[in-house]
Amino acid sequence: MGAQQELEQRLRIYAQDFDHDFPRAASLDRRIMARVAITAREERRALTLPQELALAGLVVVAVALLVIGIARVREMTQPVPAHPTPSVRSNPVPATALFPPSFPVKMVTPKVGWAASVGAVFRTTDGGLRWESVSLPSLPNGTKEGSASYFLDRSS
Amino acid sequence: MQSLGRPAWKFAFVLVHDIDIAQEIVQAAFARAWASANTPSAEADFRRYLYRTIMNLVRDYGRQRARAAMLPATPAAATNPLDIVDRRAGDDALRAALRALTVRERQAVYLRYFEDQSFAETARIMRTPQVTVRVIVHRALGKLRRELGSRTVPNQVAM
Numbered sequence: 353m354g355a356q357q358e359l360e361q362r363l364r365i366y367a368q369d370f371d372h373d374f375p376r377a378a379s380l381d382r383r384i385m386a387r388v389a390i391t392a393r394e395e396r397r398a399l400t401l402p403q404e405l406a407l408a409g410l411v412v413v414a415v416a417l418l419v420i421g422i423a424r425v426r427e428m429t430q431p432v433p434a435h436p437t438p439s440v441r442s443n444p445v446p447a448t449a450l451f452p453p454s455f456p457v458k459m460v461t462p463k464v465g466w467a468a469s470v471g472a473v474f475r476t477t478d479g480g481l482r483w484e485s486v487s488l489p490s491l492p493n494g495t496k497e498g499s500a501s502y503f504l505d506r507s508s
Numbered sequence: 509m510q511s512l513g514r515p516a517w518k519f520a521f522v523l524v525h526d527i528d529i530a531q532e533i534v535q536a537a538f539a540r541a542w543a544s545a546n547t548p549s550a551e552a553d554f555r556r557y558l559y560r561t562i563m564n565l566v567r568d569y570g571r572q573r574a575r576a577a578m579l580p581a582t583p584a585a586a587t588n589p590l591d592i593v594d595r596r597a598g599d600d601a602l603r604a605a606l607r608a609l610t611v612r613e614r615q616a617v618y619l620r621y622f623e624d625q626s627f628a629e630t631a632r633i634m635r636t637p638q639v640t641v642r643v644i645v646h647r648a649l650g651k652l653r654r655e656l657g658s659r660t661v662p663n664q665v666a667m
Contacts, residue, residue, distance in 0.1 A: 359652060360621065363652075366602050370622065374514070374518050387536070391542055394544055394545045
């Protein structure tokens with residue numbers, strides 16, 4: 353038997369002797385009952401009015417944050433059309449040209465796009481909601497007409 | 509209460525080495541358990557709660573004693589109640605070695621070897637990770653071995 357097991361065995365024997373010699377608990381039980389009898393029992397504490405108000409406020413704030421968060425997420429995840437179709441607004445739009453749907457359109461970014469017609473070029477910066485007429489420099493032969501349109505980037 | 513009073517008393521006694529103080533602590537622990545609205549009702553949970561309360565009360569008692577020790581010394585009692593009870597159990601050397609352990613080590617050793625609790629249950633009662641309890645017990649056994657090894661042969665024969 354190792355030293356560890358020997359010591360543990362010795363401890364257990366000591367514990368048995370200790371238990372055997374320790375006084376019975378009859379008097380202790382009576383004393384405990386007497387002590388308990390004169391001890392007031394604590395009631396489960398209900399929330400006070402300020403605590404209830406604070407809790408209600410927290411709930412309102414949490415709900416508001418949740419609603420705002422959901423709205424933000426929905427706004428961010430709303431799909432942007434890859435090739436938005438230009439539309440014509442019924443209300444007069446200042447500095448905005450009406451845009452016939454047959455014009456060729458090139459969207460260089462989801463927001464910025466160009467369109468060309470005979471003698472005019474249009475530019476949008478809001479995904480096709482508004483189109484502005486962009487003045488063209490005169491072509492070498494003195495005309496502003498062009499038969500084909502190419503758009504390079506956001507600015508040209 | 510009938511089944512827990514005596515084990516709780518023994519537990520408190522091992523920690524404070526004074527049978528009257530131990531009894532007082534156990535009474536206070538039961539009173540606290542009775543008074544508290546958070547006392548668990550299941551027996552195993554209640555036992556752990558009661559033992560933890562005893563440990564807290566023993567710690568408070570230790571602090572009071574430490575404060576009292578700073579006051580002018582009072583004459584010691586003629587007979588220490590510990591001598592009446594504790595010496596009945598044989599193995600004087602082991603008794604003395606146990607008293608040399610820290611309170612935390614005595615808690616672990618008592619629960620493990622006097623009450624034969626598992627390490628898991630001892631850890632739950634002491635609110636300590638099981639691995640920590642194993643370390644405490646291991647360290648305590650090492651101390652006991654060293655303490656017993658340094659004692660004279662006649663003391664060891666007393667077991």
